Amino acid sequence: MSVDNERRILLKAEGISKDYVESSVVTHVLKGVDLDIYTDEMVAVIGSSGSGKSTLLHILGTLDKPTRGNVYFNGENLFKMSGRARDYFRNHHLGFVYQFHHLLSDFTSYENVAFPLMISGEYTKAQIDERVKYLLDRVGLGHRMNHRSSELSGGERQRVAIARAIANKPMLILADEPTGNLDFRSAGEVFDLLTELRAENHCSMLVVTHDRELAKRFERTCEMSDGLIKVK
Template sequence: MSAILEASNISKIYDEGTVRTQVLTGLDLSVKAGERIAIVGTSGSGKSTLLHLLGGLDTPTSGEVWLHGKCLNHMNETERGAMRNQYLGFIYQFHHLLAEFTAVENVAMPLLMRPKVSTTDARKQAIELLENVGLGHRLDHRPGELSGGERQRVAIARALVTKPSLILADEPTGNLDYDNAQSVFGLLSELQSTMQTALLMVTHDRNLAALADRQLLLRNGHWENY
């Protein structure tokens, strides 16, 4: 099976004045359709930096990232944005919902960025997905009117509404208590499996990582034996 996403010899260095910090060194990674991968590591190990590079939110100092056979490094920001909108969904530890918009408006937004999708169609698909995550009764509530678990469910719906090939999740349950974390991850896993979307998840929680098909340990910018 061919890979959805491939990273080859990825390194990232940040230069701040005379200080040079090597965050990642020579990483390779391949993600196949429907696969569930957990990247585990302590704070500061480079997990979030790697996810930003894989999602085209930043560019590596050296190495290449390929998404559906196209190299993100060789694109401008507009082209990378179009690739993200077409193929990727993002979930963060803090939901990053827009406070002034309702749940259904937040979920519909990625679809409205596509030129050929009408407001009516985007809303219809957003409502369907919100119903799937158990929030059909909260469609017109704004983030401030929702609980932490509900906000993260809205974030999951937003990530999946475009039917992406791959979800990139950065500590998706890290801001929730144990029961909410289990519930949200169970929901994410169920939807990911049903939609045959690949999942690449960054977490410090080894119990959560154990539920993935494959676990990778990132330490000081290198892969190590898990």
């Protein structure tokens, strides 16, 4: 892929390794992964179950720490930050979408989308209200604003999760099999919506998936196998 001259590296992973130790048995899940993600870029990481792609996503999103290696975001080493600084970074600059939405079941659609804005402490009630209503309308769920997640269909829950992920206007969306739990039609609608909102907000997106047809719709595809990204 030729990268536009205006693009720059947003996230850089260098030599990411992850080992798990259980009863003196060491499992090497990641074995020195290098990956650059540019601003305003869509990247798919494909690979079979157990290839390490979800582990990589969690480390890039600072939800887990690498055993070895470094992750830089806008040139800053994320794992040299304090825990509080990483929490702030995650809340303000990243958006997450998962296969199983991870909505708060007792919360309404409105409350789920408002939650990251509320915990940031940087928005007034009026600003939160405006942003949440706009996003729920944008994902086609303005009429379901006061419904709890348990009252929504799978596709509707994932659309609420997308609205929540984009609420803080993140610089990078990280998605783990975002359409993997949906039927074909709902999957297509959810993916189209996710890519439209990504483009509108001029953020980058990294999706890990085993779906090669889905991956074809991305600008760039990387394939993981046995804890490494294959060089194409």
